[in-house]
Amino acid sequence: MTDHPEPLTYAGVGINLTERQHTVTRFRDVAKVAARPEVLSGIGPFAGMFALASKYTDPVIVSTTDTVGTKGKIAALVDGYEGLGHDIVNHCINDAFTTGAEPLFFMDTIVSSDLTPDAKVALVKGVAEACAAQGIALLGGETADMPGTYYPGAFDLIGFIVGVVERAKLIDGMSIKAGDLLFGLPSNGLHTNGYTLARAALGIGVDGSDPVEARRRLETHNEDLGETLGEALLRPHHCYLRDLNPALPMIKGMAHITGGGFEENMPRILPEGLGCRIDKSAWTVLPIFPLIQRAGNIEEAEMYRVFNMGMGMVFAVAPSDADALRAAVPGALLVGEVTNKVGVVLL
Amino acid sequence: MTDHPEPLTYAGVGINLTERQHTVTRFRDVAKVAARPEVLSGIGPFAGMFALASKYTDPVIVSTTDTVGTKGKIAALVDGYEGLGHDIVNHCINDAFTTGAEPLFFMDTIVSSDLTPDAKVALVKGVAEACAAQGIALLGGETADMPGTYYPGAFDLIGFIVGVVERAKLIDGMSIKAGDLLFGLPSNGLHTNGYTLARAALGIGVDGSDPVEARRRLETHNEDLGETLGEALLRPHHCYLRDLNPALPMIKGMAHITGGGFEENMPRILPEGLGCRIDKSAWTVLPIFPLIQRAGNIEEAEMYRVFNMGMGMVFAVAPSDADALRAAVPGALLVGEVTNKVGVVLL
Numbered sequence: 001m002t003d004h005p006e007p008l009t010y011a012g013v014g015i016n017l018t019e020r021q022h023t024v025t026r027f028r029d030v031a032k033v034a035a036r037p038e039v040l041s042g043i044g045p046f047a048g049m050f051a052l053a054s055k056y057t058d059p060v061i062v063s064t065t066d067t068v069g070t071k072g073k074i075a076a077l078v079d080g081y082e083g084l085g086h087d088i089v090n091h092c093i094n095d096a097f098t099t100g101a102e103p104l105f106f107m108d109t110i111v112s113s114d115l116t117p118d119a120k121v122a123l124v125k126g127v128a129e130a131c132a133a134q135g136i137a138l139l140g141g142e143t144a145d146m147p148g149t150y151y152p153g154a155f156d157l158i159g160f161i162v163g164v165v166e167r168a169k170l171i172d173g174m175s176i177k178a179g180d181l182l183f184g185l186p187s188n189g190l191h192t193n194g195y196t197l198a199r200a201a202l203g204i205g206v207d208g209s210d211p212v213e214a215r216r217r218l219e220t221h222n223e224d225l226g227e228t229l230g231e232a233l234l235r236p237h238h239c240y241l242r243d244l245n246p247a248l249p250m251i252k253g254m255a256h257i258t259g260g261g262f263e264e265n266m267p268r269i270l271p272e273g274l275g276c277r278i279d280k281s282a283w284t285v286l287p288i289f290p291l292i293q294r295a296g297n298i299e300e301a302e303m304y305r306v307f308n309m310g311m312g313m314v315f316a317v318a319p320s321d322a323d324a325l326r327a328a329v330p331g332a333l334l335v336g337e338v339t340n341k342v343g344v345v346l347l
Numbered sequence: 348m349t350d351h352p353e354p355l356t357y358a359g360v361g362i363n364l365t366e367r368q369h370t371v372t373r374f375r376d377v378a379k380v381a382a383r384p385e386v387l388s389g390i391g392p393f394a395g396m397f398a399l400a401s402k403y404t405d406p407v408i409v410s411t412t413d414t415v416g417t418k419g420k421i422a423a424l425v426d427g428y429e430g431l432g433h434d435i436v437n438h439c440i441n442d443a444f445t446t447g448a449e450p451l452f453f454m455d456t457i458v459s460s461d462l463t464p465d466a467k468v469a470l471v472k473g474v475a476e477a478c479a480a481q482g483i484a485l486l487g488g489e490t491a492d493m494p495g496t497y498y499p500g501a502f503d504l505i506g507f508i509v510g511v512v513e514r515a516k517l518i519d520g521m522s523i524k525a526g527d528l529l530f531g532l533p534s535n536g537l538h539t540n541g542y543t544l545a546r547a548a549l550g551i552g553v554d555g556s557d558p559v560e561a562r563r564r565l566e567t568h569n570e571d572l573g574e575t576l577g578e579a580l581l582r583p584h585h586c587y588l589r590d591l592n593p594a595l596p597m598i599k600g601m602a603h604i605t606g607g608g609f610e611e612n613m614p615r616i617l618p619e620g621l622g623c624r625i626d627k628s629a630w631t632v633l634p635i636f637p638l639i640q641r642a643g644n645i646e647e648a649e650m651y652r653v654f655n656m657g658m659g660m661v662f663a664v665a666p667s668d669a670d671a672l673r674a675a676v677p678g679a680l681l682v683g684e685v686t687n688k689v690g691v692v693l694l
Contacts, residue, residue, distance in 0.1 A: 003550060004548065004642070004643050004644040005644065006644070007643070007644045007645055007646050007649070008544060008547055008548055008643035008644060008645050008649075009544075009645070009649055010541075010543070010544050010649065010652070010653050012547075013543050013544055013547040014543060015543055015544070017606075017607055017611070017652065017653075040407060040517070040519075041519070045445070045446075045519070045615050045616070046411060046441075046442040046443070046445040046446070046601075046602075046603050046615065047409045047410060047411035047442050047443045047445060047446050047448070047510075048409070048410050048411065049407050049408070049409050049446060049517065049519075050407065050408045050409075051405070051406075051407050051408075051514060052399075052406045052407065052408055054404070054405060056399075057401070058398070058401060059398075059399045060387060060396050060397065060398050060399065061396070061397045061398075061399055061408070061451070061452075061509065062394045062395070062396050062397075063394060063395050063397070063452070063454060063486055063507075063509060064393060064394035064395065064454070064487060065454045065455075065456050065487070065488065065489050065505075065507055066456075066489050066491075067456060067458060067489065067491040069491050069493055070493050070494070070495070070496060073495070073496070094393075095393040095394050096393070096394045098392070098393040098394060099392075099393070099394050099396060101394070104408070105408075105410070107410060107411070107412045107507065109412050109413075109414060109456075109505050111414060111458065111503050111505070139410055140410070140411060140412070141412065142412045142413050142414065142505075144413075144414040144416050144503065144505075145543075146416055146417050146503065146543070147417070147543055148417070148498065148501075148543075148553065148554055149417060149420070149497060149498060149502075149503065150496060150497055150498070150501070151495065151496060151497070151498065154495075154496040154497070156458050156491065156493065156496065156503075158412075158456050158458070158489075158491075158505050160410075160454065160507040162408060162410060162509060163394075167398060170387070170396065172387075172392070172396075173392075194357075196357070196360050196362055196492075196493070196495075197355060197356075197357050197360055197362070200355055200359075200360040201351065201355055203350060206495065254393075255393075256393050259364075260364055264364070264368075268392050268393065269392070295351070296351050296354070296355035297351040297352065297353070297354045297355060298354055298355050298356070299354050299356075302354070302355075302356055302357065305357070305364065306357050306364075
């Protein structure tokens with residue numbers, strides 16, 4: 001009395017445990033580069049273990065999570081999985097680092113219906129290499145195979161990071177005052193945000209678009225960009241850890257310009273009652289942004305709400321620290337000022 | 348010169364930042380129950396902050412990540428989102444707890460294309476209530492709206508947990524010896540694993556199945572189960588933290604019986620060269636499992652490879668601690684023994 005005359009098996013419904021075990025072995029192999037002596041376990045047990053150095057007197061654990069979102073839809077067209085690993089690690093490091101924390105370890109989760117083992121291994125390889133580049137451990141991860149959930153080829157890569165900072169050195173924006181200066185460091189592209197709008201504008205990686213034609217467009221040199229469209233769209237999220245580490249004692253607050261742009265991200269670090277003015281002419285808008293804007297006929301204000309527009313990290317310092325800040329962070333640009341008026345004014 | 352005579356907007360391509368902000372406010376509201384005094388921030392800044400108590404002399408940070416997987420496909424049919432929040436929290440606690448760690452905080456990520464704000468808030472409400480029930484903090488989370496990635500109504504809920512344990516109290520299985528006893532605590536259902544096979548067997552929440560008919564079947568009382576099929580399938584993952592906390596000093600290793608069953612999970616805690624024998628008659632197989640097995644005509648061995656079959660957590664103790672263990676954990680059942688022969692033998 002069954003609808004299944006042939007016995008159902010897990011492999012038969014799309015989950016091959018033997019193949020999964022083989023892929024996990026490959027994960028462990030590519031993850032080896034991202035080791036730290038504090039890690040007490042390989043990837044494998046039910047949880048990762050990381051020995052916290054006893055040098056901290058009042059440690060605060062800092063943690064955050066994010067995903068690469070639909071950047072993956074463009075990356076998949078040109079087999080750019082490894083770059084996405086760098087994206088998610090650097091995005092998470094930047095978020096955690098806004099508190100002044102030293103990032104310690106990272107974990108990833110890959111969710112998909114039909115992603116190939118090679119693609120999964122490339123994602124983990126990118127994650128591991130990005131962790132290694134910044135000296136953090138890849139402590140573990142999870143791969144969820146979910147048949148019938150994602151459209152063919154669709155997936156997401158989710159990251160989770162843990163860092164630590166002495167309570168006395170915590171950067172939380174609370175000491176920011178009106179008149180403080182806002183410096184910034186440029187982004188190197190869209191980073192990990194706004195890809196749903198970019199894809200719609202460009203007609204790449206959207207429903208009904210031809211993947212062969214999309215790949216051809218991504219791989220063609222573009223004169224406005226000085227590189228291919230794919231290179232401009234897929235350049236991994238820049239990590240600001242090394243740039244800003246020398247300046248941490250001066251920095252009162254740091255805003256990572258991600259989804260929601262200046263309007264959503266600047267208020268996250270400003271004390272109640274304060275706002276800011278951002279001078280858009282202070283940096284060069286990367287050519288990928290006007291290209292997307294023209295293609296989608298997108299209004300200027302919407303561009304600044306969705307994209308970083310070339311400015312990746314904004315940080316507040318006292319005016320008296322301006323010279324020291326410029327010396328410690330050579331690429332820093334003065335991009336605005338903290339004001340007494342709530343709200344973000346883009347001039 | 349554009350294919351978009353009407354200006355493209357983020358809202359127009361499926362991402363409404365204003366609605367998202369409103370939903371985030373609702374998240375914060377339902378998350379309030381899962382607070383701890385160590386949390387230095389609400390949900391909102393770029394990262395969550397948790398002050399580690401200075402009582403630890405040699406703290407080890409323990410961390411793990413998992414997803415509810417396709418249990419969500421069944422839950423969605425009967426609006427059972429809140430229960431999934433309990434699932435992911437309890438699953439992660441159980442995994443982290445296998446090391447002996449005290450879970451401190453949790454973060455969640457919701458990924459979907461079209462999940463309603465109400466469904467997202469219900470997921471976070473379940474997460475927060477489950478955290479509150481076990482005394483851990485909900486430190487933050489992320490919601491990724493990814494149009495064109497998930498089939499309509501499909502989503503995943505990903506969890507990350509961080510705990511801490513004194514290095515001297517770490518449980519890592521290394522002291523397990525042949526002859527040690529394996530005790531276990533029953534599961535209360537499928538927990539969070541095997542749903543792709545269960546759905547295929549039952550024809551519920553699979554491609555082409557009728558959601559109205561599926562809902563009717565889920566809500567019908569089933570005599571074999573003594574409850575509705577939906578109740579049996581969706582009961583949230585049991586959390587073993589309180590059950591096993593009193594016995595921690597005796598426990599040499601703990602295996603959370605999740606995806607891969609005994610065969611994959613027992614070896615994760617056994618030192619090299621050792622195996623185990625599990626006596627299947629030691630516990631009652633919950634009636635939901637034979638029901639799935641009959642519906643899918645699934646072989647017995649495959650059932651034990653995919654499902655927990657009624658046994659949720661297995662832990663190793665020295666024979667000399669057996670009586671003390673039984674006293675500390677009243678529901679513990681003797682389910683097997685550690686052996687000198689590599690491999691898992693199910694008798």
